[in-house]
Every structure is written in C-alpha cells, then in structure tokens.
Amino acid sequence: MGAREVGLPDVVGGVGLPDQVTIWEVGPRDGLQNESVSVPVDVKLEFLDRLADAGVSVVEATSFVHPKWVPQLADAEELLARLDRRDGVDYPVLVPNERGLDRALAARVGHVAIFASATDSFARRNLNRALDEQFAMFEPVVARAKAEGLKVRGYVSMCFGDPWEGSVSRGQVAAVGKRLLDMGCDQLSLGDTIGVATPGQVTALLGEFGSVERIAVHFHDTYGQALANTYAALVAGVRTVDSSAGGLGGCPYAESATGNLATEDLVWMLDGLGIAHGVDLDKLCDTSAWMAGRLGRPSPSRVLNALRG
Amino acid sequence: MGAREVGLPDVVGGVGLPDQVTIWEVGPRDGLQNESVSVPVDVKLEFLDRLADAGVSVVEATSFVHPKWVPQLADAEELLARLDRRDGVDYPVLVPNERGLDRALAARVGHVAIFASATDSFARRNLNRALDEQFAMFEPVVARAKAEGLKVRGYVSMCFGDPWEGSVSRGQVAAVGKRLLDMGCDQLSLGDTIGVATPGQVTALLGEFGSVERIAVHFHDTYGQALANTYAALVAGVRTVDSSAGGLGGCPYAESATGNLATEDLVWMLDGLGIAHGVDLDKLCDTSAWMAGRLGRPSPSRVLNALRG
Numbered sequence: 071m072g073a074r075e076v077g078l079p080d081v082v083g084g085v086g087l088p089d090q091v092t093i094w095e096v097g098p099r100d101g102l103q104n105e106s107v108s109v110p111v112d113v114k115l116e117f118l119d120r121l122a123d124a125g126v127s128v129v130e131a132t133s134f135v136h137p138k139w140v141p142q143l144a145d146a147e148e149l150l151a152r153l154d155r156r157d158g159v160d161y162p163v164l165v166p167n168e169r170g171l172d173r174a175l176a177a178r179v180g181h182v183a184i185f186a187s188a189t190d191s192f193a194r195r196n197l198n199r200a201l202d203e204q205f206a207m208f209e210p211v212v213a214r215a216k217a218e219g220l221k222v223r224g225y226v227s228m229c230f231g232d233p234w235e236g237s238v239s240r241g242q243v244a245a246v247g248k249r250l251l252d253m254g255c256d257q258l259s260l261g262d263t264i265g266v267a268t269p270g271q272v273t274a275l276l277g278e279f280g281s282v283e284r285i286a287v288h289f290h291d292t293y294g295q296a297l298a299n300t301y302a303a304l305v306a307g308v309r310t311v312d313s314s315a316g317g318l319g320g321c322p323y324a325e326s327a328t329g330n331l332a333t334e335d336l337v338w339m340l341d342g343l344g345i346a347h348g349v350d351l352d353k354l355c356d357t358s359a360w361m362a363g364r365l366g367r368p369s370p371s372r373v374l375n376a377l378r379g
Numbered sequence: 380m381g382a383r384e385v386g387l388p389d390v391v392g393g394v395g396l397p398d399q400v401t402i403w404e405v406g407p408r409d410g411l412q413n414e415s416v417s418v419p420v421d422v423k424l425e426f427l428d429r430l431a432d433a434g435v436s437v438v439e440a441t442s443f444v445h446p447k448w449v450p451q452l453a454d455a456e457e458l459l460a461r462l463d464r465r466d467g468v469d470y471p472v473l474v475p476n477e478r479g480l481d482r483a484l485a486a487r488v489g490h491v492a493i494f495a496s497a498t499d500s501f502a503r504r505n506l507n508r509a510l511d512e513q514f515a516m517f518e519p520v521v522a523r524a525k526a527e528g529l530k531v532r533g534y535v536s537m538c539f540g541d542p543w544e545g546s547v548s549r550g551q552v553a554a555v556g557k558r559l560l561d562m563g564c565d566q567l568s569l570g571d572t573i574g575v576a577t578p579g580q581v582t583a584l585l586g587e588f589g590s591v592e593r594i595a596v597h598f599h600d601t602y603g604q605a606l607a608n609t610y611a612a613l614v615a616g617v618r619t620v621d622s623s624a625g626g627l628g629g630c631p632y633a634e635s636a637t638g639n640l641a642t643e644d645l646v647w648m649l650d651g652l653g654i655a656h657g658v659d660l661d662k663l664c665d666t667s668a669w670m671a672g673r674l675g676r677p678s679p680s681r682v683l684n685a686l687r688g
Contacts, residue, residue, distance in 0.1 A: 079539045080546050082579035230388045237389050265685070268651025269610050270391035294644035294681030295651075298607040301578050335603035342577025342604075372603030376574070 081344040084305065090346040092128060092310045093333060094259070094286060095121055097361075099130040099164055100330055101318030103140045107365050111145045115152055117361055121315060122156045124353035126333075130183065131161040134170035150177040162223060166197075171211050175218060182215050183223040183259075184208050186250060188243040191234035192227060192263075201242075205249055212254045221257075224250035225288070229260045229275060230267035244278035247285075257284050259312055262299065265292025269302035276306045286310035289331050291317065291370070296331035297339060304345070311336060316358030316369040332371030334358060351377075390653040393614065399655040401437060401619045402642060403568070403595060404430055406670075408439040408473055409639055410627030412449045416674050420454045424461055426670055430624060431465045433662035435642075439492065440470040443479035459486040471532060475506075480520050484527060491524050492532040492568075493517050495559060497552040500543035501536060501572075510551075514558055521563045533559035534597070538569045538584060539576035553587035556594075566593050568621055571608065574601025578611035585615040595619035598640050600626065600679070605640035606648060613654070620645060625667030625678035641680035643667060660686075 098117055102109055114132075121129050131153065137144035146163070155161055162181035165171045174182050186208060187193035190201040197204050208224075215222045228235075229243045247258045260275065267289070276282050287303040289296035289312075300311055317332030334354060340347050351373075359378045362369045369375065407426055411418055423441075430438050440462065446453035455472065464470055471490035474480045483491050495517060496502040499510040506513050517533075524531045538552045556567045569584065576598070585591050596612040598605035598621075609620055626641030643663055649656050660682075668687045671678045678684065 078545060078575055079577075079580045082577075082583045084579045084582055087579070237387060266387055266651075268388075268391075268648045270393045270396075270652045271388045273393055274391045291681060292685045293647045294606055294641065295648060297603055298610045298648060301607045301610060332603065338602045339577045339604060339607060342575075343579045372600060376601045 079342070081342060083344045086305050086307060087343060088304060088307065088309045088345060090309065091304070091340055093126060093336065093347050093349060094310055094312045095126045095129040095315060095333060096288070096312050096330060097121070097129075097315040097318040097333070099133050099143070100312075101314040101316075103133060103142050104319040105142065105365060108142065109364065111148050111152070113361075113364050114145070114149055115154075117315075117357070118153060118161075120353070120357040120360070122159045124357055125349045126354075127158060127348055128160045128162065131163055133164035133166075134173040135164065135166045136169075147173065147177060150179065162221070165211060165215075167207055168211055168214070171215060174220075179220070181221040181223070182211075183225055184211055184250075184255070185225045185227060186246060187228055188226050188246050189228045189232040189235050189238055192232055195234075196227070201246070205253070208250070209253055212250075216254045222255050223257045223259060223286075224253075224255035225259045225261055226250065227261045227263045230262045230271055231264055233264055240275050240278050243275060247279065251284060257286055257310065259286040259288045259310075261288040261312075262290055262296075265290035265295065267299050268295055269298050272299045272302040273306055276303060276308065282307045282309075286312060288312035291329050291331050297335055300331060300336060301339065304343070315354060316361055316374055317371045318358075318361065318369075329370050332358075332369070332374065334371045334373035334377075338373045388651070390651060392653045395614050395616060396652055397613065397616065397618045397654060399618065400613070400649055402435060402645065402656050402658060403619055403621045404435045404438040404624060404642060405597070405621050405639060406430070406438075406624040406627040406642070408442050408452070409621075410623040410625075412442060412451050413628040414451065414674060417451065418673065420457050420461070422670075422673050423454070423458055424463075426624075426666065427462060427470075429662070429666040429669070431468045433666055434658045435663075436467060436657055437469045437471065440472050442473035442475075443482040444473065444475045445478075456482065456486055459488065471530070474520060474524075476516055477520055477523070480524060483529075488529070490530040490532070491520075492534055493520055493559075493564075494534045494536065495555060496537055497535050497555050498537045498541040498544050498547055501541055504543075505536070510555070514562070517559070518562055521559075525563045530565050531563060532566045532568055532595075533562075533564035534568045534570055535559065536570045536572045539571045539580055540573055542573055549584050549587050552584060556588065560593060566595055566619065568595040568597045568619075570597040570621075571599055571605075574599035574604065576608050577604055578607050581608045581611040582615055585612060585617065591616045591618075595621060597621035600638050600640050606644055609640060609645060610648065613652070624663060625670055625683055626680045627667075627670065627674075627678075638679050641667075641678070641683065643680045643682035643686075647682045
C-alpha cells in the first residue's frame with residue numbers, strides 16, 4: 071500500500087511552527103553503531119544511496135572512532151572512498167578527536183561532528199576526561215576543522231538525565247553547549263541519550279539558549295517520548311531534527327532499548343503539520359524495510375509497521 | 380529495577396497544562412476486544428483488580444456488545460457479577476444500544492459509554508446506520524441511562540480520518556459531538572480510531588468545542604503519534620486521557636496495528652510534566668508484564684520494555 075492511500079486528515083500546522091525542517095538522518099552512524107549484527111560495507115553503501123534517493127538531505131555517514139570501540143564502523147575509510155556523494159546531500163561524519171579528524175580530512179569529508187557530554191560522569195566514562203577537560207580535547211579538533219573549511223556540529227549528550235548522576239542541571243547543559251558554539255561549532259545537537267525527557271523539560275532547556283537558530287534536537291525513544299519531545303522542540307522553533315531510518319539503533323525488546331526516533335514517525339508528523347522536509351515516505355519505508363531484512367529483526371518504527379507490516 | 384531508579388530530569392510543566400489528569404484505562408475493554416487470544420474471565424478479574432491496586436481510578440471494564448461481534452467480551456455478565464468493585468474506582472462499560480443498556484442495568488453498572496461515529500461510512504459499517512440515523516439509536520439509551528441516574532460517556536470515533544472517506548471535516552466531528560452532549564452525555568471521548576492524527580489537527584479540533592471541560596481524548600498509536608497528540612491535547616486544557624495498560628489492543632507487528640496509547644508511556648510523560656494522575660508506575664508495569672505473559676506476546680509499550688524488558 072502506498073504511504074498516503076490511507077484516509078488522512080487535512081494538514082494543520084500551529085502557531086510558531088517552522089515551515090521547513092531539516093531531517094538529520096543518523097541511521098548509518100548512530101543507528102548502526104548500536105546494532106549487534108555486523109553489516110557489510112556494500113549494504114551500508116546501498117543504505118546511503120537509498121536514503122539519498124528517498125530525499126534525505128543530511129545523512130551522518132559513519133564515524134572515525136577507534137575500531138576497538140565501534141567495530142561496526144571500522145570500514146569508515148572504505149565506505150567514504152566508495153560512497154557516491156550526491157549533489158545536495160551532506161554526509162557529515164563523527165570524529166571523536168584529532169586522530170579522527172586526520173582520518174576525516176584524508177577521506178575528503180566536508181562536515182564533521184564532535185561528541186561532547188553534558189555531565190561529568192558520562193565525560194569520564196565515554197571520553198575518559200572530566201567535564202571541563204573535554205574542551206581541551208575538542209578545541210584543536212574544531213579549530214583545525216574550521217581552518218580547513220569544514221562545517222562542525224557539536225553533539226551534547228545526556229542533556230536531560232544521566233544514569234549515574236540522575237537529573238542534569240539545565241544551566242550546566244547550556245554552559246557546555248555555549249562553550250562548543252563559542253569554540254566555533256556551527257550547530258549543536260542536544261541529545262536525550264537515555265530517552266527519559268518529557269516535553270516541558272525540552273521547552274525549558276531550549277529556553278536557556280535564547281535563540282534556537284543553531285540548535286538541533288536528538289531524541290531517543292526509550293520511554294516513548296521522542297516524538298512528543300520533538301513536537302515541543304518544533305513549537306520552540308527548532309528547525310533541525312535528528313532521527314534514524316526505521317528507528318535503527320535499538321531493539322524495543324532489548325533491555326537496553328536505546329533506539330533513536332524513527333525517521334518515518336517523524337515524517338508522518340511533519341507531513342500532518344504541513345512542515346516541508348523533502349523526504350519521500352514510500353521510498354524511505356522501502357529502505358527501512360529492506361534494512362530490517364538485512365538485520366534480521368523487525369523495525370520499531372510504528373509508521374513502517376503500519377504501512378509495510 | 381524500580382521504575383524511578385534511572386536518572387531522571389527534574390519535573391517541568393508548561394503554560395496551560397492541567398495540574399491533574401484522569402487516566403481513563405481502556406485496556407480491559409478496547410484493549411482486550413482487539414486481542415485474538417481468548418482471555419478467561421478469571422484473568423480479566425485479576426487484571427481489573429491489579430489495575431485498581433495500581434491506582435487507576437477509571438477502568439472501562441467490559442462491553443455489552445452482542446457476543447457475535449466481540450466474542451472476547453461475551454462474559455460481561457459473569458465478569459461484573461464477580462468483580463470486586465473498589466471504592467473510588469469507576470467501572471464504566473460500553474453499551475451499543477438499548478439491549479446493551481438493559482444488560483448493564485441488570486448488572487448494576489453506574490456508568491455507561493455509547494460509541495458513535497463521526498463519519499457516515501463508519502456509522503454504516505459499524506452501526507448499520509447513516510450518520511444522522513445513529514442519534515435515533517442513542518437517544519433512548521442516553522435518556523434511560525440518565526433517568527436511572529447513570530453517567531454517560533459518548534465516544535466519537537474516526538474523528539481525524541476514516542479509511543473509506545479520507546479526511547474528516549472538523550465541523551462534522553464537532554456537530555456529532557455537540558449533539559451527543561446536548562443529548563445528555565456527561566463527557567465526549569474524541570477518538571483517532573485509525574491513529575493518523577498529528578498535533579495541529581488535535582489542537583484545531585479541540586478549538587471547535589469552545590470549552591474542553593467535558594472533552595477526553597482517545598489516541599491510537601498506529602503511526603506513533605499518540606503521545607505527541609496527547610501532549611497537544613493537554614496544552615489545550617484536556618484533563619481526561621484514554622489509554623490502555625501495556626498498549627493492549629494491537630500488536631505493533633500486525634498489519635492492522637491499531638494499539639491504544641500505552642498507559643505506561645502516558646504516565647511517564649505526565650510524571651515528567653508534574654501532572655498528578657494517581658497511578659503507581661511500578662505496579663502498572665508489573666500488571667502489564669503479567670498480562671503480556673497471559674497473551675503470549677510482547678507489549679508495545681516503550682516504558683514497559685525499557686523497565687521490564
């Protein structure tokens with residue numbers, strides 16, 4: 071069945087909502103790095119091609135993290151060497167440090183992302199540094215990337231809660247984010263890494279930044295809140311939303327269900343709200359259904375299951 | 380793990396949100412009637428007891444629809460005869476027509492619900508009547524129920540889209556709803572029966588009613604929009620929300636994925652927003668996990684899977 075053959079209500083937007091949103095597709099990076107099944111580089115390349123064919127304009131392609139930590143993405147060089155980089159499609163890659171940036175520059179990448187933490191506990195666990203020490207690691211990465219003419223995104227993880235610290239102060243999150251912006255990051259992506267946030271918290275955190283012009287949001291659907299939180303962010307004026315094709319990156323039946331917001335579910339909401347995004351839902355569903363077959367498990371995307379289940 | 384042992388952000392509400400919400404639990408009726416596995420009456424009784432123990436204050440217990448149409452609920456008389464009706468818990472039942480009301484009165488029910496359609500196509504298919512003819516069927520039901528001192532809820536189904544008609548006019552939905560209120564219904568429950576709505580449509584439809592004092596919302600999560608739509612309804616001042624324990628009533632992997640919003644996912648959002656509701660999330664999760672075991676399939680509730688997966 072075609073995506074739009076079901077009876078649909080008229081499009082209705084709302085006060086304050088943007089006319090257009092950029093979907094920042096993270097499936098090939100944030101999605102696959104959390105999948106336990108090893109995915110061959112040929113499948114990844116087909117995935118990236120299919121996403122571009124579906125109209126995705128930003129797709130985070132891979133990560134130059136050390137292969138010891140993320141074996142799934144150890145093929146980053148080969149992937150980027152063989153990738154058919156389409157006109158009009160941006161392919162950012164994650165670089166954890168200067169060594170990662172060296173690899174990204176060698177691969178002729180034009181857009182990189184660094185991955186910072188809003189909390190001391192996660193900074194120590196993920197980066198082996200105290201909260202304030204992470205900036206010393208990122209400063210030369212951002213400075214060199216900018217000097218080379220690259221765009222730089224700064225992820226801020228654990229913005230709404232941290233499994234070791236509990237509640238995270240909004241002021242602390244905003245201070246980390248502003249420091250990354252001051253360092254030269256073109257955009258921040260505020261992440262609910264453990265998926266616990268609810269819409270009031272989203273609105274309040276965004277309010278700490280004054281302007282949301284350079285702010286993106288990145289919600290995980292662990293507790294089913296991702297789309298409600300996205301709606302709150304759109305109402306606050308956010309115009310870049312991260313999501314993962316098919317909800318790739320977490321199985322809803324695993325104990326550590328940490329899946330990203332499914333791009334299909336986001337597209338459904340944006341379509342109903344009349345917000346332009348450029349993605350063809352039918353082609354996207356075909357792509358995610360195909361990838362679910364490669365991974366050998368059902369997708370957690372509600373829209374995908376309703377249309378292709 | 381206890382429901383609240385994960386690190387959680389501080390509670391943050393928002394402008395216009397209610398302080399308190401009534402969760403209208405529909406799992407035993409709307410949930411079970413859509414489950415293919417036959418559930419013994421003893422299991423249903425334990426389910427109702429556990430929901431009351433978890434703090435649910437309104438639980439739609441069963442339906443007096445003809446057993447030919449819903450064999451799962453053919454045991455309505457036995458269920459209500461044996462049910463331990465707790466003080467402070469309201470146990471409404473669905474009555475499709477006068478015959479259903481007769482059975483409800485004989486079972487000493489104090490609260491009934493009728494099930495109307497916002498569209499002509501669904502009225503004809505579900506009620507075998509044209510849109511306007513349905514009121515002739517409901518009028519004596521509501522009049523007699525009110526004369527007997529019962530409370531009456533009016534469901535309005537297909538409020539946002541209809542698989543046979545497509546878009547449904549808000550004016551038509553509002554006209555159906557207002558006619559039910561004028562007839563004597565104490566409350567309306569506006570249902571997105573096929574789960575297609577998005578938040579702007581919710582806000583717009585609620586705006587047709589002037590006051591939302593007597594309006595409840597009933598969202599299905601077929602396309603993953605239920606909680607975002609609920610948030611939009613809360614912002615518009617709605618104070619009664621329908622949901623189903625464990626998302627009972629639809630498997631996310633079936634073609635006709637028509638599950639209700641999961642009560643656990645709703646509770647998570649209400650807790651984060653600081654909206655009182657009276658439900659103990661731990662006990663509710665235990666109840667839904669137990670029922671999933673009885674049905675022999677995983678629950679689609681994200682919260683349940685995160686906390687008990």
